[in-house]
Amino acid sequence: MDRKIAEIFSYAESSMTLWKNLKEMYGNQNNAARVFQLKKDIAGLQQEGKPFVQHLGKLTTMWNELNVYRPHTIDAAVLTKRAEEDKIFQLLASLSPEFEDLRSHILMNPDLPSFSSVCATIQREEVRRKVMTLDMKANIPEARAYFSNQKLGEERGYKGKKTGLKCSHCDAGGHSRDRCWILHPELKPKFPRDNKGVSKGSYNPSYKANHVATTSSDGALKFTTNPAALINEFAMFLHKKQGLGDSEGPLNQCDNNQTALLGQFAGFLAGNEGVVQRDIPGCSHQEDDW
Structure with missing residues (x-):
């Protein structure tokens, strides 16, 4: 027994109690996930410049571990079940990375489902993903319209002071900090021109010069x-x-x-x-x- 596992059961009252606890924790464990990983690693293993002895040793180690989980047998029912498991493993290994969560969920079941059940589960997941994708695409125009209306409302200009608001930056009333012209000069409204084509509140130096010239005759x-x-x-x-x-x-x-x-x-x-x-x-x- 591994030392770390032995520390967990070191205070067992009897060997019977120890055996029951070990069986409950490890006896009913499904090894399908580990078998799937071993088969996948064996199929994808490459020498990649390593010495042949090292490459063979790694393959032999994985073969021996696989034999522990799948010992040799002549039982027809067991062989039939293993053949179906192999088809499930090959199917799961060929799925796209986006099905990784579903693949892990299937392999972590206490009992590995049948091949037909696995195919039905994958098909339902594919339909669900398509529906979610369509819903997300349908919501994108609504989100764009919302942000466009919000931006348009901000660019419409000044609509008067709001009572009850006070800026924490300039201590002035009628607006909040996020609408302060000092911090955000781009929000300052551009008033429209009047009927005479002169901007309201703008300084006209020619008018001042004419006024001085007119009043100078009375000087x-x-x-x-x-x-x-x-x-x-x-x-x-x-x-x-x-x-x-x-x-x-x-x-x-x-x-x-x-x-x-x-x-x-x-x-x-x-x-x-x-x-x-x-x-x-x-x-x-x-x-x-x-």
Whole structure:
């Protein structure tokens, strides 16, 4: 008896108890799986460059083990059963690797089924696999449609803030962390353009320039209290008035600007004693700027 097996039954009370326990554990064991493996290994064994003596020794070892499980007999019933088992082993060995679980299940039965029963079991398993494959193929379009709709819903853009949500990243309300524009800038919505073709909320530099140009014409009525700057503005006004006097067109706006400028300049002269000469353009070089 093997030492490891002997340790299991070392405390048996009697030899009868030991024999019963060994028979229950190993006596009813089906050796079909081991016989199948031995026959498969013997059929597929190749020398592969090994010495002939080594190759023969390995074959002899497997033959001897097979004789232990299948001792020589002249009983017709036993020989008939072994012939049927050999057909089952050959059939199972020829199956595809996808039937490995079924093959193991058949070989691990306490009693090896008949050849007809094994064929029926394999056929049922094949039908079951085909049905499962069809179901999986039918579910693939549904899964694709689900993920497509989910992706389309994410790409439809911003639909407003949701109450009760708070982002754990920016501490702002109305969205969760997985919808935060800071972490996911690709989720930021692109607002459609209005009827005028200008994007809402977009910055238009040309509009600002036009606005500055429009409001600059009214700047003649807003004068600074800086004496030097006031004199410069007055000189620029005289230059413009001289140019407008030679051209045709209404001068109402120019006259209004002149009245306002003269009033402002008169108020300045009445409230100030004088202007520093160096602050007046042209005085330091004795040149006429206007």
